[in-house]
Amino acid sequence: MIILDAGEHAERSPIALMLGHPDPTSLATPEFRSALAMAADAPDFYQGLQYGPDAGTASLVEFLMEKISREQGVALRPANIMLVAGATHAVDLLARLYAKPGGVVLIEAPTYPDAIHVLRDHQIELHAIPMDDGGLIVGALEERLAWLKGQGKSPSFLYTIPTFHNPRGSTLSDARRREVLELAARFGLMIVEDDVYRDLACNGPVPNSFFALAHGQRVCSIGSFSKTLAPGLRLGWLVAPPDVIQTCLACGTTQMGGGASPFSAQVVAQYCRSGYWEPHIQRLRGIYLRRRDLMLAALERYMPAGTTWTHPEGGFFIWLTLPSTVVASAVKRAALASGVAVAAGGPFFLDPRAGEQHLRLVYSYADPEELNVGIHILGNVVAGFMQRLSE
Numbered sequence: 001m002i003i004l005d006a007g008e009h010a011e012r013s014p015i016a017l018m019l020g021h022p023d024p025t026s027l028a029t030p031e032f033r034s035a036l037a038m039a040a041d042a043p044d045f046y047q048g049l050q051y052g053p054d055a056g057t058a059s060l061v062e063f064l065m066e067k068i069s070r071e072q073g074v075a076l077r078p079a080n081i082m083l084v085a086g087a088t089h090a091v092d093l094l095a096r097l098y099a100k101p102g103g104v105v106l107i108e109a110p111t112y113p114d115a116i117h118v119l120r121d122h123q124i125e126l127h128a129i130p131m132d133d134g135g136l137i138v139g140a141l142e143e144r145l146a147w148l149k150g151q152g153k154s155p156s157f158l159y160t161i162p163t164f165h166n167p168r169g170s171t172l173s174d175a176r177r178r179e180v181l182e183l184a185a186r187f188g189l190m191i192v193e194d195d196v197y198r199d200l201a202c203n204g205p206v207p208n209s210f211f212a213l214a215h216g217q218r219v220c221s222i223g224s225f226s227k228t229l230a231p232g233l234r235l236g237w238l239v240a241p242p243d244v245i246q247t248c249l250a251c252g253t254t255q256m257g258g259g260a261s262p263f264s265a266q267v268v269a270q271y272c273r274s275g276y277w278e279p280h281i282q283r284l285r286g287i288y289l290r291r292r293d294l295m296l297a298a299l300e301r302y303m304p305a306g307t308t309w310t311h312p313e314g315g316f317f318i319w320l321t322l323p324s325t326v327v328a329s330a331v332k333r334a335a336l337a338s339g340v341a342v343a344a345g346g347p348f349f350l351d352p353r354a355g356e357q358h359l360r361l362v363y364s365y366a367d368p369e370e371l372n373v374g375i376h377i378l379g380n381v382v383a384g385f386m387q388r389l390s391e
C-alpha cells in the first residue's frame with residue numbers, strides 16, 4: 001500500500017471529497033455481474049430492450065411495493081407507485097406538472113443544488129426555509145406559509161430531504177415530521193420528500209417517512225437506486241397518492257411509452273430476485289459507517305478550533321462550518337491547489353452568499369486512507385487562513 005501524507009498529495013489527482021457518489025468498489029460487484037448475466041440469459045430478456053409499461057417493469061415494481069410496505073408499515077397498491085429515471089426525474093415531473101411557471105415551491109436552505117436547478121428550469125418562484133441541526137425549522141415554515149397566504153400565494157409543494165440530508169447530513173425527528181404534517185394539513189400543502197438516502201443508515205432505526213406518517217395523504221416520496229446500487233442505472237421510484245401517479249403517467253413524456261429505463265429495471269429485478277439486495281445494503285452500511293467515523297475522527301484531529309461540523313446518522317455528507325473570518329470559496333480553491341476537492345456551500349442556497357461559511361464534505365467516495373489525508377490537508381488549509389487573518 002502506498003502511504004500518503006498531507007504534504008505529498010498536491011501532485012496527484014485531487015482526493016475527491018466533493019461529489020455525492022457511491023463507493024466505486026461497491027458498483028461492479030460479482031453479484032451485479034451475475035444478475036446482469038442471468039437477466040441476459042432469461043427468455044424474456046428482449047423485454048428489457050423493448051418499450052416497457054408506463055409505470056415501469058412489473059417485477060421491479062412488485063419488489064419495491066413489498067419492500068416499502070414492509071419497511072415503512074404502509075400498504076402500497078400498484079396505483080401508488082411508478083418507476084422513474086432517477087430521483088431527479090421525479091423532481092422534474094412534479095415541478096412540471098404541479099408547480100408550472102410562476103408557481104411557488106418551498107425548499108430547504110441549504111438543499112440539493114440540482115433540485116434548485118430543476119425547479120428554476122421551470123421558472124418556479126422559490127422560497128427557502130432555514131434549517132438547524134435538527135433539520136427544517138418548523139416555526140420558519142409556518143411563518144413563510146402564513147406570509148405567502150397573506151400575499152394570496154399557495155405553494156404547490158414543499159421539497160424536503162428529511163433523512164440524511166444533502167448537504168447537512170441531518171435527519172428530521174419524528175416529532176418535527178408530525179409538526180410539518182400538521183402545517184401541511186392546515187395550509188393544504190403537498191410534501192415532496194426526497195428520500196434517496198433512507199437505506200443508508202449507519203446504525204439504528206430511521207424515522208418514519210412523511211408518506212407513512214401521513215397514511216399516503218398529500219405526500220410524494222422519491223427513492224432511487226443511485227446511492228445504493230449504481231447511479232448509472234438511472235433508476236428510481238415515485239410513491240404517491242393515486243391521483244398524483246395518474247397525473248405523472250398521463251403526461252406527455254410518460255405517454256410516449258416505454259416506462260423508465262426498462263433495461264436497468266430488468267437487471268435490478270433479477271438482482272433483487274436473486275437475494276442480493278439485503279446483503280448488499282448491509283455491506284454498504286458497514287462501509288459508510290466506518291468512513292463516517294473515520295472522517296469524524298480526522299476532523300477532530302486536524303480541524304482548528306472554531307470549526308464545527310455535523311454528525312450524520314447515515315447518508316454521505318458532513319456539513320462543515322468555518323470560523324466567521326474564513327471564506328469557503330477561498331478555502332475550496334486553496335484546498336484544490338493542495339490536492340483535495342471539496343464543495344463550497346454557495347450552490348446549496350438560493351443566495352450563494354448564505355453558503356460562504358460552509359463546506360460540504362463527502363465520505364462515501366474516497367477510500368479510508370485518502371479520507372484521512374484529505375481532512376489533514378483541509379485542516380492545514382483552514383488553519384493557514386486563520387493564521388494569516390490573525391497576523
Ligand SMILES: Cc1ncc(COP(=O)(O)O)c(C=O)c1O
Pocket residue numbers: 020085086087088089112161166194196223224225226231235236
Ligand atoms: C437529495 C438527492 N436527490 C437526488 C439525487 C440524485 O438522484 P438520482 O441519481 O436518482 O437522480 C441526489 C444525488 O446527489 C441527492 O442528493
